[in-house]
Amino acid sequence: xxxxxxxxxxxxxxxxxxxxxxxxxxxxxxxxxxxxxxxxxxxxxxxxxxxxxxxxxxxxxxxxxxxxxxxxxxxxxxxxxxxxxxxxxxxxxxxxxxxxxxxxxxxxxxxxxxxxxxxxxxxxxxxxxxxxxxxxxxxxxxxxxxxxxxxxxxxxxxxxxxxxxxxxxxxxxxxxxxxxxxxxxxxxxxxxxxxxxxxxxxxxxxxxxxxxxxxxxxxxxxxxxxxxxxxxxxxxxxxxxxxxxxxxxxxxxxxxxxxxxxxxxxxxxxxxxxxxxxxxxxxxxxxxxxxxxxxxxxxxxxxxxxxxxxxxxxxxxxxxxxxxxxxxxxxxxxxxxxxxxxxxxxxxxxxxxxxxxxxxxxxxxxxxxxxxxxxxxxxxxxxxxxxxxxxxxxxxxxxxxxxxxxxxxxxxxxxxxxxxxxxxxxxxxxxxxxxxxxxxxxxxxxx
Numbered sequence: 001x002x003x004x005x006x007x008x009x010x011x012x013x014x015x016x017x018x019x020x021x022x023x024x025x026x027x028x029x030x031x032x033x034x035x036x037x038x039x040x041x042x043x044x045x046x047x048x049x050x051x052x053x054x055x056x057x058x059x060x061x062x063x064x065x066x067x068x069x070x071x072x073x074x075x076x077x078x079x080x081x082x083x084x085x086x087x088x089x090x091x092x093x094x095x096x097x098x099x100x101x102x103x104x105x106x107x108x109x110x111x112x113x114x115x116x117x118x119x120x121x122x123x124x125x126x127x128x129x130x131x132x133x134x135x136x137x138x139x140x141x142x143x144x145x146x147x148x149x150x151x152x153x154x155x156x157x158x159x160x161x162x163x164x165x166x167x168x169x170x171x172x173x174x175x176x177x178x179x180x181x182x183x184x185x186x187x188x189x190x191x192x193x194x195x196x197x198x199x200x201x202x203x204x205x206x207x208x209x210x211x212x213x214x215x216x217x218x219x220x221x222x223x224x225x226x227x228x229x230x231x232x233x234x235x236x237x238x239x240x241x242x243x244x245x246x247x248x249x250x251x252x253x254x255x256x257x258x259x260x261x262x263x264x265x266x267x268x269x270x271x272x273x274x275x276x277x278x279x280x281x282x283x284x285x286x287x288x289x290x291x292x293x294x295x296x297x298x299x300x301x302x303x304x305x306x307x308x309x310x311x312x313x314x315x316x317x318x319x320x321x322x323x324x325x326x327x328x329x330x331x332x333x334x335x336x337x338x339x340x341x342x343x344x345x346x347x348x349x350x351x352x353x354x355x356x357x358x359x360x361x362x363x364x365x366x367x368x369x370x371x372x373x374x375x376x377x378x379x380x381x382x383x384x385x386x387x388x389x390x391x392x393x394x395x396x397x398x399x400x401x402x403x404x405x406x407x408x409x410x411x412x413x414x415x416x417x418x419x420x421x422x423x424x425x426x427x428x429x430x431x432x433x434x435x436x437x438x439x440x441x442x443x444x445x446x447x
Contacts, residue, residue: 038334039259039322043088049081050447056087059437066430067092070286072403072420073279074102075430076317079438080415083325095277107262107275108419109300110313110320111400115231117254117323118309119174119377121238121246123343124253130241133171137178140237143213149179150190150216159189161216168221173230174376175351179217180228185363190218199229204305205236225352225361225368231377235309246307257336258326260319265312267300275300276421278402287422311401317419320406324415328408347376348396365399365431390439405431412445414438
């Protein structure tokens with residue numbers, strides 16, 4: 001994988017000196033904090049890395065049509081290859097009522113695109129020797145030592161509970177196969193218990209865990225795949241193993257080293273004018289700013305007492321590009337090393353068994369099937385052609401409830417980020433339509 005271009009020695013030393021002055025006593029951390037500013041965010045010729053500028057107009061037409069048809073208020077997209085940005089566009093409005101245009105520094109609710117960031121936090125702790133994939137979750141969350149497993153209902157409608165065949169493991173937690181659920185997307189007795197427990201109304205992650213420990217697993221660990229609260233459990237584990245809050249750990253170990261200057265778990269007052277309005281599919285032919293659906297509503301105006309590792313982040317598209325490009329580079333960005341290549345590979349490899357791959361599982365646009373599996377907190381295309389996708393082998397990806405999406409294609413060294421803010425409903429699948437338009441424009445992959 002090729003690394004992004006970096007500025008000269010003098011500029012790097014200047015930023016290093018400033019960082020050390022600002023954060024005395026930790027020169028090594030300061031060096032990591034300084035170097036991200038060297039990232040090249042300028043626009044390069046598509047032809048310089050094998051794309052056709054003419055054919056990329058089809059991508060632009062798709063995005064503009066989606067806004068003109070009032071499917072979405074606004075969109076921002078970014079396409080990079082070999083660490084060079086070759087397409088970076090805004091469409092429509094950040095807020096329809098005021099007419100504020102969509103801008104490149106707009107702040108978005110990432111929702112489930114928080115999950116891969118939480119995976120990186122976990123992998124940092126993995127590299128520090130603080131957990132192993134084979135460890136039982138209860139080693140770090142003893143409240144889960146006596147979890148039961150739902151096994152149907154009796155003739156009176158009461159839940160039948162049995163012991164787990166084995167304690168759910170950390171690898172199962174990170175691949176959504178441990179047996180937990182979300183409560184939002186199903187109507188089993190377990191899902192109803194989760195909804196009744198109001199997990200996300202807990203005052204903090206400890207109360208969240210205490211409530212969850214009273215609810216049985218939906219199935220035997222390792223025997224299914226269900227989109228779940230697993231990454232919120234990971235957030236709690238990050239806090240326990242690091243001794244820091246999840247937002248503070250991410251700030252220190254991910255956001256600051258990578259230069260993700262607007263990433264976080266809330267939007268402070270001085271940035272609120274850049275925060276995109278969140279829209280909702282109206283169930284007919286357009287969008288509304290009136291909430292609907294069953295997902296919990298959040299106040300982003302202040303730091304949360306319960307920081308959600310599964311869906312609490314906000315960021316700009318540049319912030320998320322820096323994160324994704326770090327993964328594309330094997331764990332580093334402009335000299336800031338976050339993970340080793342081996343850890344990125346472990347995170348972004350398929351961890352689902354053939355039985356689960358063939359089980360018909362999935363969520364939203366992401367359907368698990370032959371060729372399309374799941375790693376640690378992200379989907380993995382281990383055989384894209386088998387999955388009827390144009391990407392390169394081992395492409396990894398995820399999306400968010402408000403329509404944000406990204407993918408990293410290590411075979412073709414491509415990173416793509418798309419940001420919108422529209423919840424639920426149907427409409428154009430920009431995530432997959434954009435794939436077709438990107439790859440039809442890649443005419444010389446050898447460059």
